[in-house]
Amino acid sequence: MKTDFSLIINGQAVAGERGTFAVLNPATEEAVAQCPFASPDQVDQAVKAAGAAFQSWQYSSRETRVAALNAIADRFEAHAAELAEIITLEQGKPLALAQFEVGGAIAWTRHAATLDIPVEVIEDSEVRRAELHRKPLGVVGSITPWNWPLLIAVWHLMPAIRTGNTVVVKPSSMTPFNTLRMVELMNECLPAGVVNVVTGEGGIGSSMVKHEGIRKIVFTGSTPTGQTIMRNAADNLKRLTLELGGNDAGIVLPDADLDALAPKIFQTAFFNMGQTCAALKRLYVHESQYDALVEKLADIARAQKVGPGMDEGVTFGPVQNRDQFELVSALVEDARSKGARIVTGGERVGDKGYFYAPTIVADITDGTRLVDEEQFGPVLPVIRYSDVDDALRRANDNPNGLGGSVWSSDIDKARAVASRLECGTAWINNHAEVLPHCPFGGSKMSGLGVEFGQDGLLEYTQSQLLNISKG
Numbered sequence: 001m002k003t004d005f006s007l008i009i010n011g012q013a014v015a016g017e018r019g020t021f022a023v024l025n026p027a028t029e030e031a032v033a034q035c036p037f038a039s040p041d042q043v044d045q046a047v048k049a050a051g052a053a054f055q056s057w058q059y060s061s062r063e064t065r066v067a068a069l070n071a072i073a074d075r076f077e078a079h080a081a082e083l084a085e086i087i088t089l090e091q092g093k094p095l096a097l098a099q100f101e102v103g104g105a106i107a108w109t110r111h112a113a114t115l116d117i118p119v120e121v122i123e124d125s126e127v128r129r130a131e132l133h134r135k136p137l138g139v140v141g142s143i144t145p146w147n148w149p150l151l152i153a154v155w156h157l158m159p160a161i162r163t164g165n166t167v168v169v170k171p172s173s174m175t176p177f178n179t180l181r182m183v184e185l186m187n188e189c190l191p192a193g194v195v196n197v198v199t200g201e202g203g204i205g206s207s208m209v210k211h212e213g214i215r216k217i218v219f220t221g222s223t224p225t226g227q228t229i230m231r232n233a234a235d236n237l238k239r240l241t242l243e244l245g246g247n248d249a250g251i252v253l254p255d256a257d258l259d260a261l262a263p264k265i266f267q268t269a270f271f272n273m274g275q276t277c278a279a280l281k282r283l284y285v286h287e288s289q290y291d292a293l294v295e296k297l298a299d300i301a302r303a304q305k306v307g308p309g310m311d312e313g314v315t316f317g318p319v320q321n322r323d324q325f326e327l328v329s330a331l332v333e334d335a336r337s338k339g340a341r342i343v344t345g346g347e348r349v350g351d352k353g354y355f356y357a358p359t360i361v362a363d364i365t366d367g368t369r370l371v372d373e374e375q376f377g378p379v380l381p382v383i384r385y386s387d388v389d390d391a392l393r394r395a396n397d398n399p400n401g402l403g404g405s406v407w408s409s410d411i412d413k414a415r416a417v418a419s420r421l422e423c424g425t426a427w428i429n430n431h432a433e434v435l436p437h438c439p440f441g442g443s444k445m446s447g448l449g450v451e452f453g454q455d456g457l458l459e460y461t462q463s464q465l466l467n468i469s470k471g
Contacts, residue, residue, distance in 0.1 A: 001086050003033040005180045007042065007199065010049035011192025013184075016200060017042055023176060026092040026318040027308035027353040035176045038198040040207040043168070046196040047213040050139040050166040053193030058136045058164045062116070065162055069113035071189040072158075076106045079185060086178045087150055088309040092317040092354070093272055095309055105154040105182075111436035112158035115457050122465070129468040134461035136164035137239060138215035141208040143229075144179065145221045146172035146320050147275040147376075153179050155451055156218045157186075157195060163460040168196045168214065170204055174321050212236050216460065219243070220277070223400070223445050230448070241449035241459050244442060246277045246402030247374045249395035250431055251417060252293065253388065253408035254286040261407050261429065262296040266380075268405075268431035270301075270358055273317055274378045275324070278403040278440075280431040282371055283382045284391040290384045294362045297380065298344040301358040306349045318354040319377050325354040328377035331370045332359060335381070340364040345379070366394050374400065388417060396422040401444035405431040424450075 006013035016036030025032045076083065080102045087098035122130040142156035149171055160167050171179035176199045183197040198204055209217055209232040216239035219229055223244040233240055250265065269280040285293050304316040319325040332346050345359030359379040364371060370381045385391040395404060404421035406428050408414035418426040424442045427433065434440050434452065441450035449459050 001033075001082065001089060001177070002181070005033065005035060005177055007036050007038055007046075008180070008183045008187055008195070008197045009042065009046045010052075010196065011187050014042070018200065018202075021173065021200065023090055023174065024321075025089050026320050027310075027355075029353060032089050033177065035173070035180075035199050037200040038204055040203055043198050043204055043207040043211065046168045046198050047139055047208075047211050049193040050168050050196055051213050053191055054136070054138055054166040057166055057191065057194050060164060065164070066113045068189050069109055069158060069162060072186050073106050073109040073113070075185040075188060076102065076109065076182075079181075080106070083150060083178055083181065085310075086181060087175075088317075090175045090177050091146060091149060092320050093309050094314045094317050097272065097317075098309065101148060101151050104151050108151070108154050108436050109158050112162045112457075115159070115162060115454065117163060117457070117461065118454075126470060128470055131466040131468075133464045133466055134163070134458060135464050137460060137462055138165060139213055140165045140167050140460065141211070141214040141217045142167055142169040143205055143208065143217065143219045143221070144169065144171045146174040147272060147277075149175040150178045150182060152220050153182060156220075159451075159457045160218075160460050161190070161194065163457060165216070165460055166194045168198065168208060170198050170208060173199065173201050206232060209233055209238070210235070215239060216241070226447070239459070239462075241451065242447045243277065243440075243451060244402075244445065244447045245374050245376075245400055246279075246442065246446050247281050247372075247398050247400040248278055248403040248405070248423070248431065249282045249284060249398070249421070250280045250405040250407060251388070251391050251395060252283065252285045252289065253406065253410070253413065253417070254288050255409045255413070256289065256407045257409050258289060258293050258296055262293060263300060264430065265293075265407065266297055266300040269380045270316075270378055271432055273319060274380075275320060275376055276432055278425070278432045278434065280380070280405060281374060282395070283380060284385050284395060285382055286388075287384050287386050290382070294343055294360060294382050297382065298360045301344050301360055304358050306355055306357060308353070316358060316378070319356050320354070322354060324377060325356060328356055328375055328379055331373065331375050332361065332379055335361055335364055335368050335370040338368055340368065340370070340381075366397070372398070392417065392420055396420075399445040400442070402442040402446035403427065403431065405429075
């Protein structure tokens with residue numbers, strides 16, 4: 001991969017005013033490359049560039065924006081192998097999963113190009129015609145996480161551009177390179193200043209949130225950070241889309257076909273090494289099938305090949321960073337100390353890199369940190385229940401409400417249970433599936449607003465009623 005990365009401000013490659021910082025490969029704990037370290041003044045420069053570009057981009061035609069998005073998708077396709085390699089080296093996931101992420105970024109970009117911004121006719125009478133129009137907000141600030149760094153950046157940026165906004169994006173300092181390269185490619189297809197990127201910590205994110213020139217913040221990350229963003233955005237009433245933490249529960253009903261569902265349950269819990277906001281993080285299983293399902297999940301976990309994402313045949317990469325690795329380890333050790341049974345895993349793999357064995361924990365219940373808190377890593381607690389209503393109560397007894405699922409051979413029965421889950425998305429015989437045409441967002445402490453589909457697109461707009469008198 002290339003190693004000379006720059007900020008992009010007003011279409012120009014710019015060095016960071018505060019020098020550079022090292023980005024580590026989580027498989028080796030060694031530096032991938034040096035990343036430019038922006039200053040708060042450069043955040044201001046990026047916002048001003050985006051603000052200047054907005055003066056014309058807001059009036060660009062539908063055809064111009066659609067063509068730009070399709071051209072961007074073409075550039076991503078042409079550089080797909082490069083983007084996937086960057087993701088694996090800085091994020092850690094197996095190369096095949098990184099290729100999947102790039103493919104998703106391309107597909108989401110093309111889908112954004114197909115969306116239209118409606119004009120709703122509220123009234124058309126002899127007296128008046130009232131039309132509800134949707135207009136862009138201005139400069140959008142995007143702050144992205146380290147788990148799906150390219151895909152989530154695309155989720156933020158493409159609807160913003162499609163609706164006529166301009167953008168300043170700040171990626172996680174743990175995975176900045178794919179976003180820097182992405183914005184570089186996007187600037188080959190867009191007017192200068194439409195998309196800008198700044199990297200670094202030490203007040204970069206808070207400078208964006210507080211900046212009066214940014215009209216909306218879209219953030220994916222932890223609930224505490226989302227709360228801080230909401231407080232800091234209050235002074236100038238920024239619009240917000242916050243996709244925050246989750247502690248998604250799955251309920252396996254007594255009639256479930258375990259042979260058919262166990263691989264899907266494992267995949268949706270351990271997708272991206274469990275580092276997915278809407279991954280299945282707590283599994284409630286009826287006592288009649290508990291032991292059998294625990295062992296099936298453990299067998300799948302034992303079959304994983306753990307190692308560096310660039311190595312052939314690897315199915316399971318490292319946890320992305322030391323802090324997250326230590327949190328996962330602490331939650332497992334806390335469960336172990338309270339009598340939970342570590343069926344498989346529960347330990348570090350090797351002595352270099354943040355590798356943690358895929359772990360199934362049994363004989364555990366609510367009130368244990370591993371159940372009550374979001375682990376965001378390769379560990380699944382499996383909880384026994386005897387009554388479905390009680391399982392529902394326990395699944396809902398959590399401040400988070402991102403997703404949930406019900407697993408059953410009887411769809412009608414599963415639908416009745418799923419409709420009672422307190423979450424933004426309820427899946428049946430699946431989990432963690434997000435689609436470009438289906439709105440996705442959290443309830444309770446898991447977020448504010450939605451992404452994807454028509455509803456997600458319109459979050460980047462403000463309404464204006466055009467009231468035409470015919471009198």
